[in-house]
Amino acid sequence: MALEHGGRVHAAAKRYGIPENAWLDLSTGINPDAWPVPALPVGIWQHLPQDDDGLIDAACNYYGTTHLLPVAGSQAAIGALPELRKHCTVALAQTAYAEHEHAWRQHGHQVFCVSDEEILQSTAEVVVIVNPNNPTGRLYSISELLALHERLVQCSGLLVVDEAFMDATPEQSLAPFCPRVGLIVLRSLGKFFGLAGARVGFVLAAENILQPLAELLGPWPIATPARHVAKLAMADRVWHENTRKDLRVASLRLSGMLTRYGFAPAGGSGLFQWVKCLDASSVHQTLAKQGILTRLFDAPASLRFGMPSSEDNWARLDVALSGIKR
Numbered sequence: 001m002a003l004e005h006g007g008r009v010h011a012a013a014k015r016y017g018i019p020e021n022a023w024l025d026l027s028t029g030i031n032p033d034a035w036p037v038p039a040l041p042v043g044i045w046q047h048l049p050q051d052d053d054g055l056i057d058a059a060c061n062y063y064g065t066t067h068l069l070p071v072a073g074s075q076a077a078i079g080a081l082p083e084l085r086k087h088c089t090v091a092l093a094q095t096a097y098a099e100h101e102h103a104w105r106q107h108g109h110q111v112f113c114v115s116d117e118e119i120l121q122s123t124a125e126v127v128v129i130v131n132p133n134n135p136t137g138r139l140y141s142i143s144e145l146l147a148l149h150e151r152l153v154q155c156s157g158l159l160v161v162d163e164a165f166m167d168a169t170p171e172q173s174l175a176p177f178c179p180r181v182g183l184i185v186l187r188s189l190g191k192f193f194g195l196a197g198a199r200v201g202f203v204l205a206a207e208n209i210l211q212p213l214a215e216l217l218g219p220w221p222i223a224t225p226a227r228h229v230a231k232l233a234m235a236d237r238v239w240h241e242n243t244r245k246d247l248r249v250a251s252l253r254l255s256g257m258l259t260r261y262g263f264a265p266a267g268g269s270g271l272f273q274w275v276k277c278l279d280a281s282s283v284h285q286t287l288a289k290q291g292i293l294t295r296l297f298d299a300p301a302s303l304r305f306g307m308p309s310s311e312d313n314w315a316r317l318d319v320a321l322s323g324i325k326r
């Protein structure tokens with residue numbers, strides 16, 4: 001069964017009778033000001049993907065590591081990693097990107113869902129942490145994670161850290177500590193770069209994990225045009241720096257706006273804010289009736305707000321929030 005994700009503007013348009021192009025989609029954590037993709041070289045669609053096209057070097061430089069595997073979005077690795085391990089116990093956070101739990105359960109592993117705090121003390125053989133967590137925004141420190149990794153590795157365990165939302169705060173990343181036995185870091189080009197449709201992600205790990213994973217996923221996981229765009233985007237340091245600054249400002253602005261209208265976020269990251277409120281469902285509907293799509297979570301009742309882009313969109317959200325009667 002497919003899990004629910006943000007970004008379902010088509011379904012919202014049908015449900016609320018508002019044309020697709022009239023929506024302000026805040027339901028994902030995808031940067032609305034994506035890396036500007038240039039015109040593609042002539043002939044690029046005709047060429048099979050090449051391992052030595054410079055993508056791996058660009059990614060190693062960007063992440064500060066030496067071993068990685070490009071995959072068709074980090075989702076491809078999330079689905080495949082449970083196949084690489086014999087049945088075992090797995091700890092995950094209760095409120096986190098649900099595809100991890102789904103994948104480990106589907107492959108017959110015994111999954112325990114614990115709180116964002118309890119997970120650091122887990123005695124499971126595999127621990128999966130989303131850092132910063134989506135949607136709670138809990139950011140685990142490098143020292144917390146290295147201590148957990150140290151404990152796991154003594155019992156041949158495995159720590160998987162999903163850093164899909166880490167690009168805004170690279171100084172908190174475990175990427176420079178890879179490759180290390182028993183450690184897997186997942187990265188995505190979908191969020192910070194805003195290139196979710198390109199389906200490019202990376203697995204940072206030791207060779208004993210990368211090699212069987214590559215075999216499992218098969219040849220040519222990423223299309224040549226997507227590899228080309230990813231390589232250029234990852235080398236664009238000026239854009240990285242400017243975008244980090246812009247996202248810091250936007251994230252604070254969003255948190256401030258939500259707080260002003262009684263929706264103080266319980267957590268957030270550079271790409272979203274998370275609001276816990278008992279009336280999340282009715283707030284979600286009130287905003288949707290005005291063509292503003294948020295991501296609704298049932299347990300706990302909460303809403304995730306992605307970043308608006310233009311000033312018009314900020315103003316539109318401001319007006320909609322100011323009109324909510326509670």
Ligand SMILES: Cc1ncc(COP(=O)(O)O)c(C=O)c1O
Pocket residue numbers: 072073074075076097130134162164165187188189190196199200201
């Ligand atoms: C925490 C987290 N990890 C991984 C993914 C998968 O991203 P992608 O496959 O685009 O790299 C998502 C997508 O929403 C996510 O939220």
